[in-house]
Amino acid sequence: MAFKFLGKVRVPRSLLGRMLLLTLLAILLAQTLSSAIWLSQLRTTQLEGLVTSARSLAYSMNATVTYLRSLPLAYRPMVLDQMRSMGGTRFFVSLNDKPLQMPVLQPTQRKKAVLSAVDQVLRQSLGADVDMTVQFVSPQDLRIFNAGMKLEELPRSWAHFALTLEPVNPPVLVTQIQMAPGEWLYIASLLPEPYTSLEEEGLPAVQLWFIGLSSIFLLLFIGLLVHWQSRPLKRLARAARxxxxxxxxxxxxxxxxxxxxxxxxxxxxxxxxxxxxxxxxxxxxxxxxxxxxxxxxxxxxxxxxxxxxxxxxxxxxxxxxxxxxxxxxxxxxxxDTDIHENIEQVDLNLLLDCLIEPYLLPQGNGRVTLHGRALKPYSGKSLALRRCMGNLIDNALKYGKNAHLRIDDNAHKFVLTVDDEGPGVPEQRMEQIFEPHFRLAGQQQGYGLGLGIARSIAHSHGGEVSLQNLRVGGLRVTLTLPRNAD
Known part of the structure; x- marks a missing residue:
């Protein structure tokens, strides 16, 4: 697929390439907007569910606080020991002499929403003036009991089943409430599924697969449609050529x-x-x-x-x-310009070798040099191309003594430059030189038709013949033949 550069962006030249590019951009834009709206709504719904779960968790904490407050002071440590020994509870609960100090996680929108919901429910139930802290702590920084023990230092039956969820290890919600002077209730828990990690999820894998497959199928159908519609245009271009x-x-x-x-x-x-x-x-x-x-x-x-x-x-x-x-x-x-012959694959290297061979002999009338080779045959009229290039070489030898030929060939065009060592052509006469019977002052040889015939043949092949004066003296004639229809 052919490309052209627009600034630093490569833009395809063909109708099919441009249609596919525009379709892809439209798909990506539409899918991005729809996915952004869908993801925003999903996160809003998830945030509402997270707040509801946090309030439910706070009500469970309040029930635990109410139950412990109803027990005599001497029975509270014993009940907590039994709860830890039995295991299977949502919370890890302990009584401490003072609130434990731990590094707090950086608050995010979801963490702030959870902390606000838990704090609001507990203060409504326990009183607005209750001394209480609610914070999120990472499992590595979590401290338990008055001694500040780490989580891995405890028996697994005590806390690991309630406060770990390997391999995720989500943050732990730690609530510390003052029950009485010198007595603080310590409650550590995890949020319920699916809000355990508290991370804002991106697009699900299923959604990404849907976007990718729908884009591929749409591009495939658009490509088939454009290819089907462009076939008559290609036939028209071929017929015109x-x-x-x-x-x-x-x-x-x-x-x-x-x-x-x-x-x-x-x-x-x-x-x-x-x-x-x-x-x-x-x-x-x-x-x-x-x-x-x-x-x-x-x-x-x-x-x-x-x-x-x-x-x-x-x-x-x-x-x-x-x-x-x-x-x-x-x-x-x-x-010479109305040559009736069939189009065929012309070996340009062989054609040029035949044209310059007479001038390479010692008895030749001039000196010709050739640099470069054509990469592949050219689809055109052999006799017409021979006459076109022969006129350019003859013109260079006639008015410039020597002819220096150079070939530059690629997948898009064939370029032949013919440099001579003559006086050149005045700039104001560049176009007139192609007119029939036009000669510069002092030139009386021939009919004055060579360059005009060469340009007409080049035009019939979709090409061009141009002139340029060289700085060191002489004239450069450039023959350009397109290869895009080969």
């Missing part, structure tokens, strides 16, 4: 695709028929001119030979020579 090369002029292009493409195909067929008719009429016209003019010119030459006045005879002969030169030049221009 073949028509420019003179291939199958009378054969109409196959019409298909959407209504707009069908309309373009019909218009192209109409245009193709008109151009074919025009070319046929032009060929017939110049054939008639060739036939009609040569006879009277020959007759006039015979009559001039019968004149007794040699000076007058010379003047008439000069005018007839000029007239015949103009007729031959016009006919040659039409003949």
């Amino acid at each position: 073949d028509m420019s090369l003179g291939e199958d002029r009378l054969k109409p292009v196959e019409i298909g695709g959407g209504s707009e493409v069908v309309e373009v195909g019909r218009a192209f067929n109409t245009m193709r028929a008109r151009i074919s008719r025009y070319l046929t009429e032009r060929s017939q016209l110049f054939s008639a001119i060739s036939h009609d003019l040569r006879t009277p010119i020959t007759r006039l030459r015979l009559r001039v030979e019968l004149l007794d006045d040699e000076q007058l005879q010379h003047k008439f002969g000069r005018d007839l020579d000029e007239l015949e030169l103009l007729v031959k030049g016009a006919l040659q221009c039409v003949k």
